Amino acid sequence: MNIVVEGGAPAPEGLVDAVLAYESALAADDLDALASAFEHGPHPLRGDRNGLLIGHERITGFRSRRGGAGPRDVLELRIHLAGDDAAHVTTVNAPSSGGRGLVTQLWRRGADGAWRIVAAHVTAPSPALDPRIWRVLGVPLVAGAGEGPLAGETVAVKDLFAIAGQRIGVGVKAYLAEAPVEDENAPAVQALLDAGADVLGIAQTDQFAYSVAGLNPDYGTPPNAVVPGAIPGGSSSGPASAVALGQASIGLGSDTAGSIRVPASYQGLWGLRPTHGAVSLERVAPLAPRYDTAGWLTRDGETMRRVAAVGLAGRDAVAPAPGFLAAPAAMMSCARGVRDAFDAALATLAGAGVRPLPVDVPALDDMLLAFRLTQSAEAWRADGPWVEAHPGALAPDVQERFDFARDVTPEQEADALADxxxxxxxxxxxxxDRILLVPSTASAAPRLDADEAELESRRRATLSITAIAGLTGRPALSVPVLDTPDGPVGLCLVGPRGSELALVDAGLALAAILRNPGETSFGHTV
Structure with missing residues (x-):
């Protein structure tokens, strides 16, 4: 290792040892040592290609589910002094996986004589494929028709949809190993290809798509592109992260209980769950056919409008009745920041003549229970035999859901279906026939270090809202216009069945008002 100090001065006592100890802790994924290497308090910074983390707590939380950096050799260490007790350190490293990495850090010596990091920026070797996001990637993987309304667009396809020549993996390595090679594209994939889009690759999903978190122990957790250190949302996590990071322009996903709307909400995307049955699920791995839908994620509403027109071609479009509705009861499960952002949005809309009428919806707990029991029974019929034959293949939280699903009795399912x-x-x-406005999720994206109890609590709170569209089979569109202190949250428009294109048009109009208050107005008032 080559060590160079600015001006040829000796390195400050203990600094080189501190830098190398930090490198060792990274390789070993020693969370305690990594936490102690950064200054405590709200001011330390850590940045990489996924964004900026601010504060010791956020930096420490980010590491909890990431895994170590892996073994690497430090080739060069350069020190620029900044007084007696501070130094800017640059290291060049060679990961065992290949390539070269660069790390720059500002170290400061504390009153106890120990050196700690104040700010760090990490530049890792660029991977050809990030396995957290993509399972298979091409240039493209499948070329589209070359012309059409989606020419020039690229698609990240959730690992539930058949692509000719590829296997369906459902986010589980053991399942992928046994899966047959598909001989045809799923119709939902083929529609995008025929419209000119290229399929860039197969993107990751939660195991069996049975989660809304986006965590996957087999492949890793896709990054949240807009809230560093937070979960991405699932189960269409791979397509969502690919779109939010700019690696693809369209995500093709599925939504059973919120698996398009949740990652769209957490990552500032447009996400559309169409009317149940509006988009073919032929050659798509099922979770709960009673509620499964196929839909899309995009970065802007105009692209969503073109994608929806292609995906829903040939279906009759329904025009919603004038006016909007809001359900005060739906806010009961939401975090304070979401309630405040939603109320602020309603106030801005009112200034433009859009005044949603309050509407009474069933108790959130009743909707969640009926949805959960019926979804669970279907999930066990669809996937239970494989799960039972492969003990230990699933993450504990997903396995717990299947265990619950296995134990739903026919009598419980019948009662839940009636409810x-x-x-x-x-x-x-x-x-x-009016459009209901609700938050897409009950909170912004939880942090990566959130414990299982917190994740489950937020999951249940969100599913009590997303169940409105699930139980009725209505389309729902998440529009990225609500800002909370913890990150973006979508405004969800739930419309009458068949109103997808009108929902996107309404979403574009509402977004224009909320982004430019006082400069735009809606076409009608309530």
Whole structure:
């Protein structure tokens, strides 16, 4: 290792040892040593290609689910002094996986004589493929028609959809190993290809798509492109991260209980769950067919409009009735920051003549219970035999859901189906043909170091809202216009069945008002 100090001066006592100790802790994924290497308090910084983390707590939390940096050799260490007790350090490293990495750090000596990092920027070797996001990647993987309304667009396809010549992996390595090679594209994939889009690759999903977190122990957790150190949202996590990072322009995903709307909300994307049955699920691995839908993620509403027009071609479009609705009861499960952002959005819309009428919806707990029981019973029928034959293949949280699903009795399912039917009928009566406005998720993206209890609590709170569209089979669109102190949250538009294109048009109009208050107005008032 080559060590160079500015001006040829000796290195400050203990600094080189501190830098090398930090490198060792990275290789060993020693979380305690890594935490102690950074100054405590709200001011330390750590940045990489995924964004900037601010504060010791955020930096420490980010490492909890990341895994170590892996073995690497430090080739060069350069020190620029900044007084007696501070130094700017640059290291060049050679990871065992290949390439060269660069790390720059500002170190400061404390009153106890120990050197600690104040700010760091990490430049890792550029991977040809980030396995957290992509399982298979091409240039492209499948070329589209070359012309059409989606020419020039690139698609990240969730690992549930068949692509000719590839296997479906459902986010589980053991499943992938046994899966047959597909001989045809899923119709939902083929529609995008026929419209001119290229399929760039197969993107990751939560195991069996049975989560809304985006965590995957087999491949790693995709990064949240807009909230560093937070979960990406799932189960369409791979397509969402690929789109949010600019690696693809369209994500093709599925939404059973919120698996498009949740990652869209957490990563500032447009996400559309179409009317149940509107998009073919042929050659798509099922989770719960009663609720499964195929839909899309994009970075802007105009692209979503073109994608939806292609994906829903040939279906009759429904125009919602004028006006909007809001459900005060749906806010009960939301975090304070989400409630404040939603209320602020309603106030801005009111200034432009958009005043949603309050509507009464069934109790959130009743909707969640009916949805959970019926979804679980279907999930066990669809995937339970494989799960039972492969003990130990799944993450504990996903396995726990399948264990619950296995134990749902026929009598419980029958009762839950009856309840779901009654709840759906009441929702249809209350909502009619108008568009309901609710938050897409009950909170912004939880942090990577959130414990299982917190993740489950936020999951249940969010699913109690997303169940409105699930139980009724209505389309739902997440629009990235709500800002909270913890990150973005989507504004969700739930419309009458068949109103997808009108939802996107309404979303574009509402987004224009919320982004430019006082400069735009809506076409009608309530």
């Amino acid at each position: 779901a039917g009654l709840l759906a009928a009441r929702l249809d009566l209350e909502l009619g």
